[in-house]
Amino acid sequence: MENKTQTSIKEIVMQKKVIYVIILLVLIAAGGMIAMAKASDKPEFCTSCHNMQSYYDSWHDGNLLAKKHADAGVNCHDCHQPSLTQQMDEGLKYVTDNFDDPMPKRQFSxxxxxxxxxxxxxxxxxxxxxxxxxxxxxxxxxxxxxxxxxxxxxxxxxxxxxxxxxxxxxxxxxxxxxxxx
Structure with missing residues (x-):
C-alpha cells in the first residue's frame, strides 16, 4: 500500500512537472511572438529579408514616393499589412531562397x-x-x-x-x- 502511494505521488509530481514545462513553453512562444511582432513594426526589420534592402533604402533615404511617405510618418505596416498566411508564405520563400527580386509592383486599389x-x-x-x-x-x-x-x-x-x-x-x-x- 505504501509503495502504491509513493508511485501515485511520483506520478502527480511528474504530471505537475509536465504541466509546468508546457506552461513555460507556451509563455516562451507567446513572448517570442510578441517580440517578433514588435520587431516587425520597425521598418529596419524588413531588411532582414534578402530582397528588401532596396525597398527600405527608398523609404529611408531615397527620392521616391516612399521617402515622401516616410517623411510624413508613414511606416511599412501602414500600407503593407500581410495576413498570417502571407507572412508564412514570405517566411517560406525567404528560407528556400525562392522570391522575385525585384518584387512585382503592388497594385493597391x-x-x-x-x-x-x-x-x-x-x-x-x-x-x-x-x-x-x-x-x-x-x-x-x-x-x-x-x-x-x-x-x-x-x-x-x-x-x-x-x-x-x-x-x-x-x-x-x-x-x-x-x-x-
Whole structure:
C-alpha cells in the first residue's frame, strides 16, 4: 500500500512537472511572438529579408514616393499589412531562397490610397497651366484610372499621360517622376 502511494505521488509530481514545462513553453512562444511582432513594426526589420534592402533604402533615404511617405510618418505596416498566411508564405520563400527580386509592383486599389489622400486636395495641388489652358492629370480625359498606373512608391513613378502626350508641365514634377518615355 505504501509503495502504491509513493508511485501515485511520483506520478502527480511528474504530471505537475509536465504541466509546468508546457506552461513555460507556451509563455516562451507567446513572448517570442510578441517580440517578433514588435520587431516587425520597425521598418529596419524588413531588411532582414534578402530582397528588401532596396525597398527600405527608398523609404529611408531615397527620392521616391516612399521617402515622401516616410517623411510624413508613414511606416511599412501602414500600407503593407500581410495576413498570417502571407507572412508564412514570405517566411517560406525567404528560407528556400525562392522570391522575385525585384518584387512585382503592388497594385493597391484607389480606395486604399484615398483612405489617406483626399482626391479633391490632390486635384487642387496638381492643376497645371498648359498651352491648352489648365490641365490636371488627376482629372484626366481618359476616365478614372488606378493610382498605381502612374504612382510607384519604391520605383520611379511614370505619368501615363506621356504614353500619348508630352505635357509642358512634365518638368515641373518632383524628382521621383520619370521625365521621358
Amino acid at each position: 484607389n480606395e486604399f490610397c484615398t483612405k489617406c489622400h483626399n482626391m479633391e486636395d490632390v486635384k487642387a495641388k496638381t492643376l497645371f497651366d498648359d498651352k491648352n489652358g489648365k490641365v490636371n492629370p488627376h482629372d484626366a480625359h481618359v476616365g478614372q484610372q488606378n493610382c498605381y498606373e502612374c504612382h510607384s512608391m519604391h520605383r520611379e513613378s511614370k505619368l501615363s499621360c506621356t504614353e500619348c502626350h508630352t505635357p509642358q508641365w512634365l518638368n515641373k514634377l518632383p524628382d521621383y517622376w520619370k521625365k521621358t518615355n
